[in-house]
Amino acid sequence: MSVATAAPRVDLRRLGITIAAPTLAIVFSLLITALILISTGDPVMSTLDQVWAYGKQPRVIALTVNQATTYYLSALAVAIGFRMNLFNIGVDGQYRLAAFAAAVVGSSFELPKPLHLFVIVLVAMLVGAMWAGIAAVLKVTRGVSEVISTIMLNAIATALIAFMLREVAVEVAGSNNIGTKPIAESGALPGIPLIPESPLEVFGFIVVAALAGVAYTVVLGRTRFGFDLRATGHSESAAVASGVNVRRMVIVSMLLSGAVAGLVGMPQLLGGASRSYSLDFPAGLGFTGIAIALLGRNNALGMAFSALLFSFLDASSIILDINDISKEIVLIMQGTIVLSVVVAYELVRRYSIVAEQRRVSRQLAEEQASARPKEVST
Amino acid sequence: MRRVTTLAAAILAGALVLTSCGGDDAAETTPKDDTGTSAAASDIKVGLAYDIGGRGDQSFNDAAAAGLDKAAEEFGVETKEAEASNGEPESAKEERLRALASAGFNPIIAVGFAYSASVVTVAKELPDTQFAIIDDSAAVGDNIANLLFAEEQGSFLVGAAAALKSEAGNIGFVGGVDVPLIHKFEAGYKAGAEAVNPDIEVQIKYLTQPPDFSGFGDPAKGKTAAAGMFDNGADVVYQAAGGSGGGVFEAAKDAGGFAIGVDSDQYNTADPAVQDVIITSMLKKVDVAVYDFLKTVTEDNFTAGPLTYDLEKDGVGYSTSGGQIDDITDKLEEYKEQIISGEITVPTE
Numbered sequence: 001m002s003v004a005t006a007a008p009r010v011d012l013r014r015l016g017i018t019i020a021a022p023t024l025a026i027v028f029s030l031l032i033t034a035l036i037l038i039s040t041g042d043p044v045m046s047t048l049d050q051v052w053a054y055g056k057q058p059r060v061i062a063l064t065v066n067q068a069t070t071y072y073l074s075a076l077a078v079a080i081g082f083r084m085n086l087f088n089i090g091v092d093g094q095y096r097l098a099a100f101a102a103a104v105v106g107s108s109f110e111l112p113k114p115l116h117l118f119v120i121v122l123v124a125m126l127v128g129a130m131w132a133g134i135a136a137v138l139k140v141t142r143g144v145s146e147v148i149s150t151i152m153l154n155a156i157a158t159a160l161i162a163f164m165l166r167e168v169a170v171e172v173a174g175s176n177n178i179g180t181k182p183i184a185e186s187g188a189l190p191g192i193p194l195i196p197e198s199p200l201e202v203f204g205f206i207v208v209a210a211l212a213g214v215a216y217t218v219v220l221g222r223t224r225f226g227f228d229l230r231a232t233g234h235s236e237s238a239a240v241a242s243g244v245n246v247r248r249m250v251i252v253s254m255l256l257s258g259a260v261a262g263l264v265g266m267p268q269l270l271g272g273a274s275r276s277y278s279l280d281f282p283a284g285l286g287f288t289g290i291a292i293a294l295l296g297r298n299n300a301l302g303m304a305f306s307a308l309l310f311s312f313l314d315a316s317s318i319i320l321d322i323n324d325i326s327k328e329i330v331l332i333m334q335g336t337i338v339l340s341v342v343v344a345y346e347l348v349r350r351y352s353i354v355a356e357q358r359r360v361s362r363q364l365a366e367e368q369a370s371a372r373p374k375e376v377s378t
Numbered sequence: 379m380r381r382v383t384t385l386a387a388a389i390l391a392g393a394l395v396l397t398s399c400g401g402d403d404a405a406e407t408t409p410k411d412d413t414g415t416s417a418a419a420s421d422i423k424v425g426l427a428y429d430i431g432g433r434g435d436q437s438f439n440d441a442a443a444a445g446l447d448k449a450a451e452e453f454g455v456e457t458k459e460a461e462a463s464n465g466e467p468e469s470a471k472e473e474r475l476r477a478l479a480s481a482g483f484n485p486i487i488a489v490g491f492a493y494s495a496s497v498v499t500v501a502k503e504l505p506d507t508q509f510a511i512i513d514d515s516a517a518v519g520d521n522i523a524n525l526l527f528a529e530e531q532g533s534f535l536v537g538a539a540a541a542l543k544s545e546a547g548n549i550g551f552v553g554g555v556d557v558p559l560i561h562k563f564e565a566g567y568k569a570g571a572e573a574v575n576p577d578i579e580v581q582i583k584y585l586t587q588p589p590d591f592s593g594f595g596d597p598a599k600g601k602t603a604a605a606g607m608f609d610n611g612a613d614v615v616y617q618a619a620g621g622s623g624g625g626v627f628e629a630a631k632d633a634g635g636f637a638i639g640v641d642s643d644q645y646n647t648a649d650p651a652v653q654d655v656i657i658t659s660m661l662k663k664v665d666v667a668v669y670d671f672l673k674t675v676t677e678d679n680f681t682a683g684p685l686t687y688d689l690e691k692d693g694v695g696y697s698t699s700g701g702q703i704d705d706i707t708d709k710l711e712e713y714k715e716q717i718i719s720g721e722i723t724v725p726t727e
Contacts, residue, residue, distance in 0.1 A: 067470075096589070158590055173515075200469075268467055272467075282465055282466065282468075284464060315470075321460045321474075
């Protein structure tokens with residue numbers, strides 16, 4: 001009976017701890033930001049005021065949600081690796097190569113709309129998985145750390161795209177930009193007028209991102225595969241002992257991570273105005289994804305909030321710049337959040353271990369205390 | 379799990395800090411708002427949106443900034459500058475233009491081809507705002523002026539200068555990033571050198587591939603590339619590499635060779651220690667274009683459509699500061715006349 005009543009109380013406390021850490025981190029980074037603002041002679045309150053007034057415009061909200069959609073997919077891809085104790089730094093190269101391949105394939109033919117979209121997304125996922133798969137194969141066959149190999153693969157992806165873009169690029173007359181042939185209208189994913197009064201629509205791909213978040217939670221939390229994956233992440237030897245094929249898990253989880261990474265470029269490619277992969281296709285989203293996965297603690301909902309926070313900060317850099325406040329403050333803030341969230345989690349983790357030890361020892365002491373009188377009486 | 383998390387955080391934080399350090403130059407130079415400092419105060423507010431790099435790159439963006447400053451001083455217009463972040467999506471560029479417009483800035487000048495699609499989108503939304511875009515003629519609209527440069531013509535002349543000055547018959551070209559815009563510099567340079575000496579050897583090297591645009595801001599890369607060319611027998615190297623160009627000058631100094639600057643007269647802007655190796659610079663007068671454009675706007679004379687700054691308009695050219703090419707300027711002027719008259723057509727690719 002005591003177990004049954006104790007369980008929800010512990011869960012509540014754990015929830016409190018889970019939320020406490022990121023909140024602490026954000027408050028801490030706000031403090032640092034405030035200090036920097038003061039040291040550069042910018043008024044703190046009016047700066048935050050400007051950011052808030054700008055950020056709550058419907059147009060900017062739509063912009064924030066759109067950027068968050070891309071960030072979220074990137075964070076999901078990273079988180080799949082994290083849960084397995086794999087550090088996939090290569091999400092960046094994976095999504096760029098995937099988006100490039102999808103743009104080339106998608107622009108080479110026309111199909112009825114849903115099918116065309118499906119093919120493009122499928123190509124992106126396959127290419128992303130394949131690129132991540134190289135790192136996985138190297139790891140299980142040669143023991144190459146995925147940290148090293150994925151960083152290398154990022155650089156190789158950059159060179160590969162630059163080379164192939166020259167081969168397939170169509171030049172737009174008078175432009176100094178080059179890109180792939182635009183994908184036909186049948187490959188366009190219409191936006192959703194989600195934000196009232198906003199002239200901008202939200203990427204239609206937000207639906208896919210939300211579904212991916214749900215699938216992530218269900219697969220990792222509710223299936224045998226997810227259990228094996230988390231078990232391997234916690235302790236490889238324990239996983240082996242309970243019959244998990246670790247090599248297979250490394251391959252499968254890297255492939256999954258890469259496939260999700262393949263989705264990262266899709267909102268822009270299918271929902272953007274140009275529908276092509278050009279020189280100015282957004283880069284570096286894979287690294288932002290790492291930060292967001294850390295802040296969101298690999299939790300589907302937590303990462304959604306983190307993605308929104310990061311894209312809100314990104315949007316605010318535009319207005320800061322225009323208001324003569326150096327926009328690098330946003331980078332500093334994002335950096336501080338990531339660093340302090342890790343520190344906060346570590347502190348909270350140590351605190352909860354100590355608290356748990358105290359609780360157990362108190363319980364033991366109570367049991368002993370209640371047992372002792374009996375001993376005396378006999 | 380924890381090991382990975384800590385590692386990830388450490389790497390990321392490092393990367394973020396480095397990125398923010400990289401932006402320091404631009405952050406330090408606070409934009410000028412000289413309203414009312416000049417004689418003819420104007421109620422025109424000019425917005426200028428840079429691509430990555432912004433004010434302080436000692437090259438392309440600084441040239442645009444110089445034109446803006448001059449216009450601010452002479453016409454008394456209020457100015458505001460904004461700068462792109464690394465790797466941002468198109469939507470962020472659009473939003474920068476919209477935010478400038480909604481703060482009352484009109485006209486808005488977009489510096490760099492990356493703004494092409496964004497300018498088209500936003501110009502349609504805001505038909506009463508006047509836009510200008512530099513280095514792009516694909517953005518077409520009733521309220522868009524395209525300011526273009528014949529970089530290949532200017533590069534032809536410095537190519538000819540390099541070939542005339544080279545004793546080894548071997549010269550080099552260092553491009554910042556492998557993009558079509560820089561290919562124009564390369565094509566003109568090569569054509570100019572070959573016009574003087576058909577057998578000349580031209581070594582070509584691009585520092586980075588897009589989307590890695592660090593080749594426009596990494597002097598160390600420029601130095602390595604140029605040093606390699608000097609080792610391979612080149613004695614003059616031309617750089618179209620933005621902020622990386624300083625490294626090319628250093629390499630030339632170390633090797634006892636010569637270098638050619640780009641965009642502005644770098645004999646005057648570069649580190650005095652390397653001044654003597656810069657025999658000439660290919661001038662791309664972005665400042666003139668920006669100034670002229672703002673002049674037409676203050677005179678209520680905005681004209682949409684392309685305007686090309688070439689040799690004839692004196693929008694591109696070569697510099698003579700330092701006097702190291704005084705002996706060959708006659709020849710260069712001859713080529714210049716031939717290009718203007720159409721006798722020589724300079725390739726762009």
